[in-house]
Amino acid sequence: MNNKVKLSLEDIMDDIIELTCDGFVVVDEVGRIALISDKYCKFLGIVKEQVLGKHVADVIENTRMHIVVETGKAELNEAQEIKGNYMIANRVPIVRRGEIIGAIGTVVFKNVDELFKLHNALLDMERKLESYKGRLKLENSITYSFSDIIGSSLVIQDTKKLAEKAAETDSNVLLLGESGTGKEIFAHAIHGSSNRANGPFVKINCAAIPRELLESELFGYESGSFTGARKNGKAGKFEIAHHGTIFLDEIGDMPLYMQVKLLRVIQEREVERVGSSKHRKVDVRIIAATNKNLEDMVKNKSFREDLYYRLNVMSISIPPLRVREGDIQLLSSYFLGRIGRRFNKACSGITSGAMNKLLAYHWPGNIRELQNVIERAYNLIDNGEAIDRKHLAKEISGWIEYKEIRPLEETMRETEIKALQEAIESCRGNKSKVAKLLNISRATLYEKMNRYNMLK
Structure with missing residues (x-):
């Protein structure tokens, strides 16, 4: 008598599927589980016999098997989170004679330990990416708007109106003015009111970066371009500013060889990283600023004439503080309030004697100097005291503190x-x-x- 057990086609298929798939599930035309692998059951922590015939959404977390049955569209290599872990899922509809009769899904995982490692690695990458995005957004976002430009004088109001007009265009802007007049605030405000406001605002001080590093800082570099270069290279400021604005402060200090490269970027709208022959398209608006006389620099050949005209499409001259009638009082009160919020003491204002000295001073450092003067004076007063002449720097007040003279x-x-x-x-x-x-x-x-x- 032959007692050998004959293999059925169904048994063979079950074994093949169990061996070749990390986990699988089959649902019928309404999304009920018709078949599920032992590996998948073990991972899910369920008993096969108890889930057969149940709707797949009641058994498997975040499943889309029933959706695939409804749409008839396969979903391949999709990340799926189950029990707080990620895996890769493939979902394919089963079609017979043009009719969807179910779907089969497979998941890829080697073992639970490896799955947990993959999950933790993904979470770590997500955290780093969010942290990087946060820092990038913070570094390349605006801080000021037109409302931060304080002043009621006719000259500053006219300057603001011109800047607001510039914000309505996409042309390059050249901000001219003495040090401390607020050129960077105008640059922030123009970007924030433009159609590029949702894009990055990238700042770079052309005078603060060593000449040998300026090119790689502006245009980026490829791996191995120079000693100390990052392994994967680095994007330059123009690439980071794509679809936004780049603010080139102290443009008058840019060396001539870099002026040539900047001119090419403006003309071709593309950059070439150091150590690369590949051109990268960039869509960037340039706002440049300087406290130097670029026209004189063009005449003495220290600034390229063609670059000057490329940048000088919308030219805005920001007035010095000494010609802004009435604005010293407004700015002093503004700084007094802002600084006061940082200090743990009150100030009752500025005496008329001190204000007269502020009005008479010529302010070579402009608004930046005024802010520093007010902060210094605030540090010297007692709680509740007003800022007086004696609290101002002697070059402003002329105040000399005499010692007591005895007989x-x-x-x-x-x-x-x-x-x-x-x-x-x-x-x-x-x-x-x-x-x-x-x-x-x-x-x-x-x-x-x-x-x-x-x-x-």
Whole structure:
């Protein structure tokens, strides 16, 4: 009698699927589980016999098997989170004679330990990416708007209106003005009111970066371009500013060889990283600023004429503080309020004497200097006190703090007593030596000691 168990096609298929798939599930035309692998059951922590016939959404977390049955569209290599872990899922509809009769899904995982490692690695990458995005957004976002430009003078109001007009265009802007007049605030405000406001605002000070690093900072570099270069290279400021604005402060300090490269970027709208021959397209608006006279620099050949005209499409001259009538009072009150919020003491204002000195000063450092002067004065006042002339720097106030002047006779008396005491102590009371040391006679010495009650 032959007692051998015959293999059925169904048994063979079950074994093949179990061996070749990390986990699988089959659902019928309404999403009920028709078949599920032992591996998948073990991972899910379920008993196969108890879930067969149940709707797949009631058994498997975040499943889309029933959706695939409804849409008839396969979903391949999709990440699926189950029990707080990620895996890769493939979901394919089963079609017979043009009719969807179910779907089969497979998941890829080697073992639970590896799955947990993969999950933790993904979470770590997500955290790093979010942290990087946060820092990038913070570094490349605007801080000021037109409302932060304080002043009621006609000259500053006209300047603001011109800047607001510039914000409505996509042309390059050149901000001209002395140091401390607020060129960066205008650059922030123009970007924030433009159609690029949702894009990055990238700042770079052309005078603060060493010349040998300026090119790689602006245009980026490829791996191995120079000693110390990052393994994967680095994007330059122009690439980071794509679809946004780049603010080139102190443009007058840019070396001539870099001016040539910047001109090409403006003309071709593309950058080439250091160490690369590949051109990368960039869509960037340029706002440049300088406290130098670029026209004179063009004449003496220290600034390229063609670059000057490329940048000088919308030119805005920001007035110095000394010509902004009435704005010193407004700005002083503004800074007083802002600084006061940082200090743990109150200030009752600025006296008329101190304000008159502020108004008379010529302010070579402009708004930045005024802010520093107000902060210094705030540090010197007592709680509740007003800022007065004596709290201002002497070059502004002309204030000289005199010491108490006493009568000459009183000063000479104290000086003589001190000299006698030091001489007697030095000579251990020997009157002859004291008289000789002080170059006076013994009679004069006794007369002085008697006058000051020093005889014993």
